[in-house]
Amino acid sequence: MISLFLPSPPISEFHIGPVTVHIYALCMLAGIVLAWWLASRRYVARGGKREDFESMALWVVVIGIVGARAYHVMTDPELYFAPGRHPIDALKIWNGGLGIWGAVAAGAVTGLIWCRRHGVRFGAVADCIAPALLFAQAIGRLGNWFNQELFGRPSTAPWALMIDPQHRPAGYQQYATFHPTFLYELIWCTIGGFVLLWLERRFSLGRGKLFTSYVLYYCFGRFFIEALRIDPANHLGGLRINNYTSAIIFAVAACVFGWQLWRIPGRSPSVWVDGAPKESTKQDKTSIIQDGSSAAEGRHE
Numbered sequence: 001m002i003s004l005f006l007p008s009p010p011i012s013e014f015h016i017g018p019v020t021v022h023i024y025a026l027c028m029l030a031g032i033v034l035a036w037w038l039a040s041r042r043y044v045a046r047g048g049k050r051e052d053f054e055s056m057a058l059w060v061v062v063i064g065i066v067g068a069r070a071y072h073v074m075t076d077p078e079l080y081f082a083p084g085r086h087p088i089d090a091l092k093i094w095n096g097g098l099g100i101w102g103a104v105a106a107g108a109v110t111g112l113i114w115c116r117r118h119g120v121r122f123g124a125v126a127d128c129i130a131p132a133l134l135f136a137q138a139i140g141r142l143g144n145w146f147n148q149e150l151f152g153r154p155s156t157a158p159w160a161l162m163i164d165p166q167h168r169p170a171g172y173q174q175y176a177t178f179h180p181t182f183l184y185e186l187i188w189c190t191i192g193g194f195v196l197l198w199l200e201r202r203f204s205l206g207r208g209k210l211f212t213s214y215v216l217y218y219c220f221g222r223f224f225i226e227a228l229r230i231d232p233a234n235h236l237g238g239l240r241i242n243n244y245t246s247a248i249i250f251a252v253a254a255c256v257f258g259w260q261l262w263r264i265p266g267r268s269p270s271v272w273v274d275g276a277p278k279e280s281t282k283q284d285k286t287s288i289i290q291d292g293s294s295a296a297e298g299r300h301e
Contacts, residue, residue: 067106206267
């Protein structure tokens, strides 16, 4: 009889000479590259300059990674600071452990500061990034597959994931196949990226509303996916901490989205606060934006 269960990769790293390459890190890097490429194209389509986006994105990515790791360490401190643990492991991000909540929060604050200093609409930039974030998260989840981590409860479904004994949590050694929650989130995020692109075109969502839609969409799916997971995590009232995080952020985002629909109608055709960069010349008059119309754009000196 042929098994339909999903296999786990036999390796999570490989070596190039003395250098150890972690596949988890490669997946994260691939997600960042894709998000950078897509978001930069969307930013330029709205009248921004590619070099400006790259300057901002570098800071957002670096600070975002720091925020992602900080969230993970703060919500699971016993993995690094309990007796017998090694605090230095908190720095080893290639072993897994990046919280998307921390990444988005730290990246958003960094982006907000950059936008205010450069005369750019933060909401417009956030909208450029929103679909790209979902696609990046989808690719990043492949890293969890290679690490054989973040899987769900035992399952015998045809798509269940085979987990090697050394990666099974305490109390689950007798089970061989589990819910592939990494795959559920990968599919959810991929579909979500295309949904956001469709919503943007269909309803002209803009001025931050598309980014808020991203938060609502991701939190909704993450709440149920999180409920399936059995990897070690802190609980409160029978629910994992990330369940509470998902629910709270979803509720806040719903309020913000309602306020945006009421107070911020329409979509801005340009990323610039005043329709043009702070420093501009009169020679450069227009640029083509995503919907095919034109928007005033100057050039930096």
